Amino acid sequence: MVYPLRIRSCIAPAVALSMAGCSMHPLPDNAPFNFPRASTFDVVHQVRCEAKAGLDPLRRGRNRAHVEKIIAATSIGYDFRFVMTEQNDLNDGALTLKRLSSPPSKVEINVTGEATRSRQNERNFRIVEGLADVANMKDADCSDAARANLAYPISGRLRVDEVVRTYLRLERISDLDDDETIDVGADGNSRAGVFSETLLFKTHLSVGARPTLTLNAVVGRYRVTRAALGGAVASRTDDHSLIIAFAQAPNFKDDEFNRKVGRARDQRRSFVGRGNKVVRGARTESAIAQASTEFAHNQVALELARRRNLLDDEQDGARFLGEQLLRGLRPPDETGPGD
Amino acid sequence: MIGYYFDFDIDETNGAGGASPADPLVQLTRPDKFTNLSLTASANAARSNKRTFTIIEPLTDLAKDANREICQDRVKGANWTYPVAGKIGLDEVVRTYLKLELLTELQVSNKAPGGFPTHVVFSDELVFLTKFDAGASAEIVLDAVVGRLRVTNASVGVGASREDRHSVTVALTRSTVDVDEDLPVRTAAPKARSRSAALTEGAREERDRLIQDGSVRDPRSQSRLIQMNAKARDSIAIELHRRRAPKDEHSEAARALGQRFLDILKVP
Numbered sequence: 001m002v003y004p005l006r007i008r009s010c011i012a013p014a015v016a017l018s019m020a021g022c023s024m025h026p027l028p029d030n031a032p033f034n035f036p037r038a039s040t041f042d043v044v045h046q047v048r049c050e051a052k053a054g055l056d057p058l059r060r061g062r063n064r065a066h067v068e069k070i071i072a073a074t075s076i077g078y079d080f081r082f083v084m085t086e087q088n089d090l091n092d093g094a095l096t097l098k099r100l101s102s103p104p105s106k107v108e109i110n111v112t113g114e115a116t117r118s119r120q121n122e123r124n125f126r127i128v129e130g131l132a133d134v135a136n137m138k139d140a141d142c143s144d145a146a147r148a149n150l151a152y153p154i155s156g157r158l159r160v161d162e163v164v165r166t167y168l169r170l171e172r173i174s175d176l177d178d179d180e181t182i183d184v185g186a187d188g189n190s191r192a193g194v195f196s197e198t199l200l201f202k203t204h205l206s207v208g209a210r211p212t213l214t215l216n217a218v219v220g221r222y223r224v225t226r227a228a229l230g231g232a233v234a235s236r237t238d239d240h241s242l243i244i245a246f247a248q249a250p251n252f253k254d255d256e257f258n259r260k261v262g263r264a265r266d267q268r269r270s271f272v273g274r275g276n277k278v279v280r281g282a283r284t285e286s287a288i289a290q291a292s293t294e295f296a297h298n299q300v301a302l303e304l305a306r307r308r309n310l311l312d313d314e315q316d317g318a319r320f321l322g323e324q325l326l327r328g329l330r331p332p333d334e335t336g337p338g339d
Numbered sequence: 340m341i342g343y344y345f346d347f348d349i350d351e352t353n354g355a356g357g358a359s360p361a362d363p364l365v366q367l368t369r370p371d372k373f374t375n376l377s378l379t380a381s382a383n384a385a386r387s388n389k390r391t392f393t394i395i396e397p398l399t400d401l402a403k404d405a406n407r408e409i410c411q412d413r414v415k416g417a418n419w420t421y422p423v424a425g426k427i428g429l430d431e432v433v434r435t436y437l438k439l440e441l442l443t444e445l446q447v448s449n450k451a452p453g454g455f456p457t458h459v460v461f462s463d464e465l466v467f468l469t470k471f472d473a474g475a476s477a478e479i480v481l482d483a484v485v486g487r488l489r490v491t492n493a494s495v496g497v498g499a500s501r502e503d504r505h506s507v508t509v510a511l512t513r514s515t516v517d518v519d520e521d522l523p524v525r526t527a528a529p530k531a532r533s534r535s536a537a538l539t540e541g542a543r544e545e546r547d548r549l550i551q552d553g554s555v556r557d558p559r560s561q562s563r564l565i566q567m568n569a570k571a572r573d574s575i576a577i578e579l580h581r582r583r584a585p586k587d588e589h590s591e592a593a594r595a596l597g598q599r600f601l602d603i604l605k606v607p
Contacts, residue, residue: 024417025428025465041438048442107479112498114472119422124582125439125461289554295542298564302555305563312559312585319585322597 022234026084026121028154038155040082040123047078047160047242049142051134054164059135063172070171070248074131075296076164079243079304082123082154085236090115092230098217107222128300131246153201154240167195167246194290196245196303198311206235243307247299341433342395342575344508344583347423349388354498356381366492374488395575398433398511422467423505429463436461436511460566462510462578467503474498510578514571543568 023030029039038046058067093113100106149156213227290302313320357364357379367376400406418425439459476496481489546564549555555564559581566577 022419023428024419024422024426025431027428027431029431040435041442044439044442107477109477110475112472112474112476114470116468116470117419118466118468120464120466120468122464122466122582123462124464125459127439127459283557285553286555286557286560289549292554293545293549295545298542298545298549301563301567302560305560306557309557309559318597318601319594320597321600322593322595325596325600326593 022088023086024119026086026119026236027123028082028084028238028240040080043154044078044080044127045141046146047158047244048134048137050158050160051076051131051164052137052142054161055131055135055168058165058168066172067168070168071131071135073249073296074167074171075128075247075249075300076131076134077126077128077243077245077300077304079126079241079245079308080124081241081308083120083237083239085118085120085239087116087118087233087235087237089117089231089233090229091233092228094226094228094230095224096226097222098225099222100217100219109222126301126304128297128304152203152238154238154242158199158242160244163197163244164246170195171248194245194247194299194303196243196307198307199242199244201238201240203238204235205237206233208233241311243304243311245300245303245307247296247303249294249296340395340512340514340571340575341398341401342393342510342579344393344506344579345391346504346506346508346583347388347390348504350500350502351386352384352498352500354381354383355496356383357494357496362494362496364493364495365490367488368491369486369488376488393576393579395572395579421469421503423503423507427465427467427507429507429509432461432463432509433511440513460510460512460574460578462508462582464506464508464582466506470500470502472498472500508579508582510575510582512571512574512578 027040028043029037055067055071058064059071061067091114093115095111097109097111098106099108146155146157148159209229209232211229211232213224215223215225217223217225286302286306290299290306293299293302356362362379364380365378367378368374414425416425417427436459439461474496475498476494478492478494481491546568550561550564555561562577562581566574569577
């Protein structure tokens with residue numbers, strides 16, 4: 001009876017550890033359990049192809065001239081962050097040797113051991129480009145649409161096509177109506193044309209085993225009486241986020257529109273900036289500055305930074321709050337740029 | 340340009356004493372139960388080392404003959420126990436960065452006059468944690484002898500642990516193309532520019548202005564704008580600092596203060 005038990009005790013952790021994916025450099029490519037894999041490049045390529053797939057139907061529709069104008073005036077930005085953690089732990093390993101003798105007395109030796117190994121990779125990059133570049137990708141470069149992967153979403157279809165389509169439709173109904181004159185209102189108020197979306201995916205997989213071997217002590221001899229492992233655990237956690245932002249160049253419409261929008265922008269600029277702070281508050285000022293930029297490229301970059309900062313603040317709220325408190329406690333002459 | 344930030348944090352501890360901190364080393368007992376002497380002793384030692392350094396160099400340097408010769412003797416396999424000593428897969432990082440650059444470089448607007456650079460800053464942060472704990476304890480239990488003070492229990496425990504926390508941050512970017520962004524619809528741009536003096540500034544100058552006049556006050560957004568305007572080497576330095584800053588020790592005070600404040604705000 002002892003030997004089958006021993007075999008099971010040895011095999012169980014081995015199977016548990018081998019089932020989980022082990023990689024020295026955790027990447028989206030080396031997903032465990034043979035889930036469909038996608039390299040970083042494949043993920044980016046897939047996102048761009050989906051964006052193109054979202055553009056194509058509208059570019060072939062009856063408002064195609066209008067859509068082309070929007071596309072030409074729009075910048076798109078992506079902020080990718082892949083955080084992958086792999087852990088292989090052997091917890092609470094214990095080996096007990098016992099010797100019984102007569103008259104009653106005992107000698108007991110306990111040996112313990114524990115090993116924790118983890119590998120984490122955090123990959124982060126941003127790409128900002130013209131939507132026209134996405135629209136002009138060759139069809140041959142994009143294979144058939146991938147299917148959604150619910151276990152490991154980043155490697156499957158992310159429905160970015162819907163995001164792009166929604167942005168274009170909103171642009172069409174909000175501030176563009178083909179050749180009709182746009183009334184931006186007496187206050188010069190117009191939509192800033194920034195549209196962003198944050199996608200978060202988290203997958204955690206874990207397997208473990210807890211083997212124990214117990215034997216009786218023998219009088220007069222040292223003998224292993226207990227060998228146990230509190231847990232052989234292997235886990236992988238994937239925390240992926242993708243921020244997509246769109247912004248359109250504010251000056252691509254007709255002259256009348258440009259004149260009014262330009263006036264509104266100049267007015268907004270006067271609300272912020274050193275010396276003439278009508279509006280106070282870092283976030284409000286940043287929002288106004290973002291709306292006042294003349295370049296879609298800069299708008300997208302600011303929007304990506306803003307969304308990423310919000311995500312970071314959510315994840316580390318205590319640090320953010322503490323920083324704000326410390327900043328508030330400092331005398332005004334000690335605060336530097338950005339404070 | 341490629342930059343690396345290495346952070347090696349190593350702790351070692353050794354301890355000796357009773358089988359557990361509460362246990363005596365030696366216990367002497369007489370059977371009358373009124374005489375009991377426990378002797379305790381313990382020794383603990385800890386050593387810690389933190390090593391950090393940064394390297395920023397042109398990517399082309401890695402392809403030079405001198406570097407190739409150095410790399411001939413490199414470790415080729417992965418080291419699962421002590422990962423940083425083996426192959427950690429940075430070849431994939433460089434390959435992916437170059438592929439992404441190619442993906443965004445081969446585009447229509449970049450080829451056209453006035454096309455804008457895509458500002459790809461690619462960074463990877465690898466953290467390896469290896470911790471080993473080992474310990475042994477021995478205990479002897481003997482019967483007391485009538486009329487004599489005798490050792491009835493002797494136990495000893497020794498333990499040692501080592502924790503290695505190694506992190507490598509790698510960032511890659513390239514020199515931005517020395518042309519400025521233009522308005523995407525180039526037919527409308529010249530007219531628009533002529534109407535307002537403010538429109539004459541390029542995207543680069545606009546980013547400078549947003550920082551200089553304090554329009555963008557959030558430090559992280561500011562650093563992002565500065566990074567977009569910076570040269571490749573500076574951009575790498577900013578990226579490495581950005582990745583490192585939240586984990587720095589000086590952030591701990593803010594984190595502790597904020598956590599305390601949040602605790603106070605919680606409903607009892």
